[in-house]
Amino acid sequence: MKRTLLALLLITTLFASFACERRNGGSGTNATDGSGEIIVGYYGDLTGRTASFGTSTKNGVEMAADEINKAGGVMGRPVRVIVEDDQGEPNKAATVVSKLVNQDKVHAVLGEVASSNSLAAAPKAQEARVPMISPSSTNPNVTQVGDYIFRVCFIDPFQGDVMAKFAAKNLNAKRAAILYDFNADYSRGLREFFTRSFKGLGGEIVAEQSYTQGDRDFSGQLTQIRAANPDVIYVPGYYGEVGVISNQSKQLGIKAPLLGGDGWDSPQLWELGGASLDGNYISNHYSVDDPSPAIQKFVADYKARYNILPDALAALGYDSMKVLADAITRAGGTDSVKLREAIAQTKNYAGVTGSISIDKDRNAVKPAVVLKLVWDAAAKAGKFNYDTTIYPEGMTPPATTSAGSPAPAGAASPAAATSPASGSGTNR
Ligand code: PHE
Numbered sequence: 001m002k003r004t005l006l007a008l009l010l011i012t013t014l015f016a017s018f019a020c021e022r023r024n025g026g027s028g029t030n031a032t033d034g035s036g037e038i039i040v041g042y043y044g045d046l047t048g049r050t051a052s053f054g055t056s057t058k059n060g061v062e063m064a065a066d067e068i069n070k071a072g073g074v075m076g077r078p079v080r081v082i083v084e085d086d087q088g089e090p091n092k093a094a095t096v097v098s099k100l101v102n103q104d105k106v107h108a109v110l111g112e113v114a115s116s117n118s119l120a121a122a123p124k125a126q127e128a129r130v131p132m133i134s135p136s137s138t139n140p141n142v143t144q145v146g147d148y149i150f151r152v153c154f155i156d157p158f159q160g161d162v163m164a165k166f167a168a169k170n171l172n173a174k175r176a177a178i179l180y181d182f183n184a185d186y187s188r189g190l191r192e193f194f195t196r197s198f199k200g201l202g203g204e205i206v207a208e209q210s211y212t213q214g215d216r217d218f219s220g221q222l223t224q225i226r227a228a229n230p231d232v233i234y235v236p237g238y239y240g241e242v243g244v245i246s247n248q249s250k251q252l253g254i255k256a257p258l259l260g261g262d263g264w265d266s267p268q269l270w271e272l273g274g275a276s277l278d279g280n281y282i283s284n285h286y287s288v289d290d291p292s293p294a295i296q297k298f299v300a301d302y303k304a305r306y307n308i309l310p311d312a313l314a315a316l317g318y319d320s321m322k323v324l325a326d327a328i329t330r331a332g333g334t335d336s337v338k339l340r341e342a343i344a345q346t347k348n349y350a351g352v353t354g355s356i357s358i359d360k361d362r363n364a365v366k367p368a369v370v371l372k373l374v375w376d377a378a379a380k381a382g383k384f385n386y387d388t389t390i391y392p393e394g395m396t397p398p399a400t401t402s403a404g405s406p407a408p409a410g411a412a413s414p415a416a417a418t419s420p421a422s423g424s425g426t427n428r
Helices: 002-023 051-070 090-102 115-128 140-145 156-170 185-200 219-227 239-251 267-277 293-306 312-331 336-344
Strands: 038-044 079-085 108-110 132-134 149-151 175-181 204-211 232-234 258-260 281-284 349-351 354-356 368-376 381-390
Touching: 038 051, 038 090, 038 312, 051 079, 051 293, 051 312, 079 090, 079 312, 090 108, 090 115, 108 312, 115 132, 115 140, 115 149, 115 185, 132 312, 140 149, 140 185, 156 185, 156 232, 156 258, 156 281, 156 368, 156 381, 175 185, 175 219, 185 204, 185 232, 204 219, 219 239, 239 258, 239 267, 267 368, 267 381, 281 381, 293 312, 312 336, 312 349
Parallel strands: 038 079, 038 108, 108 132, 132 149, 175 204, 175 232, 232 258, 258 281
Antiparallel strands: 281 368, 349 354, 368 381
8 A cells, every 4th residue: 555655656746747847848858849839829809899809819820820831830840829719708818828828738828919818817827837928918017927928019108108199299188088998907007007198298187987898878978078078088998899989979979089099909990980980099009001011011911811901919919929939949949948038038020010129027119100090981981090100218210111110101191091092991
């Protein structure tokens, strides 16, 4: 009996140390880490309230993986993407990431879009020491979960500042109202960062109201906001509610433009908000109008493959997969310690969404674009038109426009940007 117990103990310890070696990255010489398929876990909302986010991102990730595989894989190893639907729910996001890292033994995780989902799932990747790259979660807390958590997008203190500056300087706004999504970390963060910057620029917040995802009647909040007579209304929410809010604000006779963030970016926004969205502005990660050859090639390839223009989610999903592949090459394989280090070292990676350098907090420092929402009544379709690029402090704009800066004469001129040649009439 004693002997069997001892034997059992020995076996368990052996197994445990094997598992440990794999998890800690070990020497990088075992089969899972050194050769064979590179297994990437992707998780996102494919069927829930933010399904267009997860779907676009998945498209971008899969297109990038296919391109990599057609070119011979990463150091000769093919990439396989395992996709998980979290239905846009934080607890499900945590569950599927647990499954990806513990059961599927993925080498890296890509996801989520909505910050609350990334925040819930990131501890699972961190505990397992599997690098996670969020393509598009912008709340600063996401990468603070741990040293294995990265993102390839800018963060919300910057995004909130971008819209506050645009409101104060470009729109000359003095009085802003805010209508935000109470349960979303993303929205609560942007409310705070916009407020700080707007006040710093001499502006005043004259009304503040909130809602929760799934709400369909915003007339109470909008009536209060109307009474405060704001110049602009900041609505840092997701497209599903924002489309309805836009409609109801017009019905209540509100003339002030609505300002938003990347969370508005969905073809479905136009289905919900239609003509009421005309004249509003958002901050975002890139513009399909950017004439740089790399972006136009990406836009054309994506359109040929999916028959729709790529939104920012698709572009960021694509970039996250490419940045991961680049890091695996520099790491010389998928050893998790080396891979984590290589992702952290990413410098000036030429992505579709701009040049990607990972800073000490594991965030990308990049410019943002402001896009104007334009409704084409004849075509019954809307479009996000390029307006301006705003750079983070200390980053100088490139001298030429070909390096990823969307500052072309064509895209900046409203006449050219609304012509069918630049993609207007495509419902995205
Ligand atoms: N930044 C949003 C968040 O953190 C997600 C998002 C990114 C949505 C890009 C649309 C486009 O929740």
